[in-house]
Amino acid sequence: MKLLLHVSTAFVAGTQEGLLLERAFHNGETLREGYYLDIEEELQLVRNVKTELMEALSDSSEKLxxxxxxxxxxxxxxxxxxxxxYTFTKAMGEILLGQYKGELPIVIIRPTMVTSTFQDPFPGWIEGTRTIDALIVAYDEQALPCFLGDRNDIIDLIPADMVINAALVAMAVHWNGKLQVIYHVSSPCQNPLSVNDFVDSCFDYFSISPRILNGRVLQTRRPYLFKRYAFFRVCLMIIFSLPLMILEGFNLLLCGCFSRYCNDLNRRYNFFTLLVKLYAPYPFSKGRFDDSNLTWLRMETKICNVDGGNLNFDPKQISWHSYLISVHVPAVLKYAHMKKGTTLRRTSYSYSQ
Structure with a gap:
């Protein structure tokens, strides 16, 4: 074996702020000062807890x-x-690679939020919806009345083909080396996308291609963004908690006449809170991922005669507004509707690179 390529995530840095360097984790390093991570102890803890659960629970309690x-x-x-x-285990994987790599050269690719392809094999190829895509689907279904964030914050997106191209070029450059190299494959240092521009682009798409129900065009509303968690909680109370309490009261008095409405509102509330819990740390991270190594790699493609023209991983070439409304947002919605078995509306907006 000449080289090992490992795909991790830039978010192994957790919720740290400021400029985050392309550096490796030390053995036992954690994101909390004074704490030491012993991976073997963690694995043993998992085995012990699982054994205790198996002894305490019946065979029918697999879900529990x-x-x-x-x-x-x-x-x-x-x-x-x-x-x-997810980020915890990715960090553990990097630590283990550092421990056992020996003389084998290691290339670690740390992408940020990966989106549909920019060019190859064609614009908009996507397999699965995650992170920012879940917010787009919720926005489309008007299940995103508000969210945490600042419109001036930067969202760190990178198309999937640019991640793959960076990995291919890195392998070509480092295959005969003896080092461990880390690459942040991200966009803000080269071509930043603000939360405001992202929301505006999504709104533009939904305005061009609105949802239609029973022949009626549904109005698209912009979600409220709250910088402070306290204001966000108040909004949740007004939109979900108070109406749910009132409905449950009437439902109790009227012998379950409003059960369906209560269940529907409760389902929407649970979905929304899960969305916030899972994805809020990613789109609105205050950290900025240094891409000095990746900048060097782009320059190295010319020296090593790697075909950098065909293996494009330069985010400066992306027009975010065009890419979002003509490629990524329709690709996400098409995939989401395909999974649900429903029909997706079509947009006549043309994409130009």
Missing amino acids: EKSKMKELGLKRACHFGWPNV
């Missing part, structure tokens, strides 16, 4: 066991300073 293990994972992640299990 899964839920308990998720709770344990989140608890341990937060204990060491990571916001969720």
Whole structure:
């Protein structure tokens, strides 16, 4: 083996602020000062808890066991300073690679929020919806009345083909080296996208191609963005909690006549709070990922005669407004509707690179 390429995530940095460098984790390093991460101890803890659960629960409690293990994972992640299990385990993977790599050269690719393809194999290729895509789908369904964030914040998106191209070029450059190299594949240092521009682009798309129900065009509303969590909680109370309390009161008095409405509102509230819990740390992160190594790699493609023209990973070439309204947003909605088995409206807006 000449080289090992590992795809991680830039969000192994957690919720740190400021400029985040392309550096490796040290053995035992965590995001909380004074804490030491022993991966073997963590694995043993998982085995012990799972054994205890299997002894205490019946065979029919597999769902409960899964839920308990998720709770344990989140608890341990937060204990060491990571916001969720995904970033926690990605960081552990990087630490293990550093421990056992020996003389093998390691290239670690840390993309930020990966979106649909910019060019290859064609604009808008996507497989699955995650992070920012979930917010787009919720926006389309008008299930996103408000969210946490500042319109002046920067959203760190990068198309999938640029991540792949960067990985291919990195392999070509480092295949005969002896170092561990880390690349942040991100966009803000080269071509920043503000929250305001992102929201405006989504709104423009939904205005051009609105939802239609029973022949009636549904109005698209802009979500409110709150900088402060306290104001956000007040908004949730007004939109969800108070109406739900009133409905449940009437439902109790009228022997369950409003059960369907209560269940629907409760489902929407649970979905929305889950959305905030899972994705708020990513779109509105205050950290900025340094891409000095990636800038060097783009220059190195010319020296090493790597075809950088065909393997494009320069975010400066992206017009975010055109890309979002003509490529990414329709691609996300098409995939989401395909998974649900529903029909997606079509937009006549043309994409130009």
